Amino acid sequence: MFKKILIANRGEIACRVIKTARKMGIQTVAIYSDADKNALHVKMADEAVHIGPSPANQSYIVIDKVMQAVRQTRAEAVHPGYGFLSENKLFAEALAKEGVAFIGPPSGAIESMGDKITSKKIAQEADVSIVPGNMGLIKDADEAVKISGEIGYPVMIKASAGGGGKGMRIAWNDDEAREGFQSSKNEAANSFGDDRIFIEKFVTQPRHIEIQVLADAHGNCIYLGERECSIQRRNQKVIEEAPSPFLDEATRKAMGEQSCALAQAVGYTSAGTVEFIVDGDRNFYFLEMNTRLQVEHPVTELITGIDLVEQMIRVANGEKLSISQDDVKLNGWAMESRLYAEDPYRNFLPSIGRLTRYRPPAEITDATHVVRNDTGVFEGGEISMYYDPMIAKLCTWGPDRAQAIDHMRNALDAFELEGIGHNLPFLSAVMDHPKFTSGNITTAFIEEEFPEGFQGVTLPQDDLRKLSAAAAAMYRVAEIRRTRVSGRMDNHERKVGDDWVVLIDGYEWPVTIAADPKGATVSFDDGTTHRVVSDWTPGDSLAVLQIDDTPMIVKVGKVSGGFRLRFRGADLAVKLYTPRQAELARLMPEKVAPDTSKLLLCPMPGLIVNVAVQAGDEVQDGQALCTVEAMKMENILRAERTAKVTKINANAGDNLAVDDVIMEFE
Template sequence: MFKKILIANRGEIACRVIKSAKAMGIQTVAIYSDADRNALHVAMADEAVHIGPPPANQSYIVIEKVMQAIKESGAEAVHPGYGFLSENPKFAEALEAAGVAFVGPPKKAIEAMGDKITSKKIAQEAGVSTVPGYMGLIEDADEAVKISSEIGYPVMIKASAGGGGKGMRIAWNDEEAREGFQSSKNEAANSFGDDRIFIEKFVTQPRHIEIQVLADSHGNCVYLNERECSIQRRNQKVIEEAPSPFLDEETRKAMGEQSCALAKAVGYTSAGTVEFIVDGDKNFYFLEMNTRLQVEHPVTELITGIDLVEQMIRVANGEPLSITQDDIGINGWAMESRLYAEDPYRGFLPSIGRLTRYRPPAEGQRGDWIIRNDTGVYEGGEISMYYDPMIAKLCTWGTDRGEAIEAMRVALDSFEVEGIGHNLPFLSAVMDHPKFVSGDMTTAFIAEEYPEGFNGVELDEGTLRRIAAACAAMNRVAEIRRARISGTLDNHERRVGEDWNVALQGESYDVTIAADRDGATVRFADGAELRVAGDWTPGDQLADMRIEGEPLVLKVGKISGGFRIRSRGADLKVHVRTPRQAELARLMPEKEAADTSKMLLCPMPGLIVKVNVEEGDEVQEGQALCTIEAMKMENILRAERKGVVSKINAGPGDSLAVDDVIMEFE
């Protein structure tokens, strides 16, 4: 077995590989850029080598620098993780020439299947059903428009060397095809050093289901069931699960066997993933093969009990697989939620900054559930603008799908992240969405269910009452503490009343609290009662409560006259007042927000790539105004309504913060 492995990656995947390597008794070497000098993967590794400036194209994807780090450290093998150099045949070739083992497939397999154009041609020759499209190289935007029109809109414009949602656009007309081609080409060049683009038909109402395969160099190949990855935003997976709630055993077997046949046809070894589009009649079409470990691999590990990273290392060491197809079953159900540094209230645009608070839920067994959190950050660390905005992959396991979802709801509510915008509220909202809960979803789920973007969650009456009861009980605890402090100052204790008013989400509840040693009974004006228990004390930012015996986890912040409560995707101001205070509060006017309707505000920290208009131009609704690049993604900002540009405050190359005014309108 190898004595030392270098991980040619960063962030959570580097940390993930380090864990398995250490469990196998293998020493690990991290590489890092200037921006990652204090990163978690650097601290976890046995040693670390500096490889250059923050931009990936000056550090993590420069083969010569990674090879030098291998030489300096004396590593015998390299695990590439995903992204960066993981599917670069030149890197595999360089390792082979240096006599260093690549923890991944052979160079020929990477060339055959890592390139989306080549892989589709091979799949077609092998008789695999593929989505209609144009597989040749596309020279310019005019040709892209012509091809798109011939295929028929909508089309998917994709980077040949792409992955992780980078370099992908859906176009519904000629204008979007032209814009999408150029943006995809730019993103592909910046992220992968390869700007080749291809176009295929975009299948409406699809489900995205992928098969995990594992093959060795002795001719053995197995499939480890499937993963459902249909909850996507901007072609980037957000929530994954295993198994799929849609497949039956017959379809699973057919997809698995086809995936293994394809892997064997190209001499594939190591862990890989064959991705399919599946329609409503369970017809499946080959999409692509990812010749590396997938981001969502933990859900497969949770339902099979197989450590995929360990298996990859053993295969790279020349060992035959120790498992057969008959050894692989499906135990329970697993969910994965990708926690991103993205602000869901601003169209999921990237957010950067320091993690002033980062407290994931405790990992391990929790009753009948299992909680796992793969992460590459820590409290006090920074989310950089140079890399992918993923903070963590939160995974839960339950005996069935319903239990896995409930475990995820509680885990998400228990996850504390402060200092940056993040998508925790949105993830919670999805877990409660009827379509998701029923398993009735497609890759259009987010676009269809949140067409105007995510604006928070409106909680139902039952949940509001549960939160109101919890806040009333918490307020009582806080009032008792204040009364005792007051008593130490003026030699008497102020009496804490039993009657309160709780106002939240536009609702107002008059309640009476009867407390005892085990908790409190909160009685509402209509006679309904809720029993509240918990060990929250003032100052705690997380309240683990039980309402009528059922768990309710609240993130708690202090506001004047109450609490800021975040739970189940909702962000609430909860005011707990005496009856007289409530009466007076109803007379207070609401503060109006400032009018920014005549300004284009920067929705994220980023760099202006292009400004499409000039002062004095008349713009139409939907017209492109400028392009901003952040975290390797280009974002086109468009006019919300017709108007005339009166002033432009920023130009190409300018670095902007959130809410900086880019341009103004008459």
């Protein structure tokens, strides 16, 4: 077995590989850029080597620099993780020349399957069903429009070397095909150093289901079930689960056998994933093969009990698979939620900054319950603009789908994250969405269910009442503590009252609190009561509560006259008044927000790639105004109405902060 391996990656996947290597008694080497000098993967590894400036194209994807680190540390093998150089045949070949093992497939398989155009041709020759499209490379936007029209809209514009949702656009008309071609080309060049583009038919009502395969160099190949990856935004997966709630055993077997046949046709070894689009009749179409470990591999590990990273290392060491197809049993259900540094209230635009608080839920493994958090960050660390915005992969397992979802709800409620915009509220909203819980989902789920973007969650009145009862009980405890700390509590000091008025999400509820040593009973003026039991103390940022028979985990923040409570995707400002204070509060005027309707504000920290209009131009609703690049993704900002541009405040090449004014309108 290898004594030392180098991980040619960063973030959570580097940390993930280090954990398995440590378990196997293998020493590890981390590489890092300027931005990552204090990163978690650097701290976890036995050795670390600096490889260059922060941009990935000057550090992590420069083969010569990675090879220099391999030579310097005398690593015997390299695990590439995913992204970066993981599907780069030149990197695999460079390692082979040095006599260093590549913990992945042969370079020939990477070349054949890693390129989307070539892989589709091979799949077609192997009688694997493929999506209709144009397999030739597209030279310019005019040709993209022409081919899109011939295939028939909608179409998917894809980077041949793409992955992770980058370099991909859906076009429904000629204008979108033209714009999508250029953005896909730019993103592909920046992310992969390869700007080749092709176009295929976009299958409507699709489900994205993929098969995990594992092959050795001795002719053995098995499949480890499937993963449902249909909850996507901009073709980037957000929530994955295993198995799929849609497949039956016959379809699973057919997809698995085709996946293994395809892998063996190209001499594939190591872990790999064959991706399919599946329609409502369970017809499946080959999309591509990812010749690497997938981001969502933990859900497969949780339902099979197989450590995929360990298997990859053993295969690279020349060992035979110790598992046969008959040994693969799918046990229970697993969910993965990708926690991104993206602000859902700003249309999921990237957010960067310092993690002032990062407290994931406790990891648990027992016979009925698993909580796992794969991460590459820590409290006090920085989220950089240079890399993918993923912070962590929160995974849960349960005996069935309903229990796996319920465990995920509780884990998301308990996940504390402050300092940046993030998608925790959105993930919670999905877990409670009836369409998701029913399993009736497609890749259009987010677009269809949140057409105006994510505006937060409106909780049912019953949940609001329970939160009101909890807030009242907690506020009473906080007020008692405040009076005691002030030193004013004596026989002449007023006692904290039992009558309060709770203002929450537009409701105003008078309540009466009857406290006892074990908890409090909160009564509403309509006769409803809720029993609140908790060991919460003032200052705690997390409240673990039992309200009646319902356990609840609520994030608590202090605001003047109440709390900021976050629960199941809702973010609530809760005010608590005495009856007299409530009477006076009703007389106070509401604060009016400033009018920014005549300004185009930069929605996230980023680089202005281009400005598409000039001062004096008349713009129409939906017209592209400028493009902002952040975290390797291009974001086109569009006009929301017809208007005249009066002033341009930013130019291509400018780096802007959140809410910087890009342009002004009449």
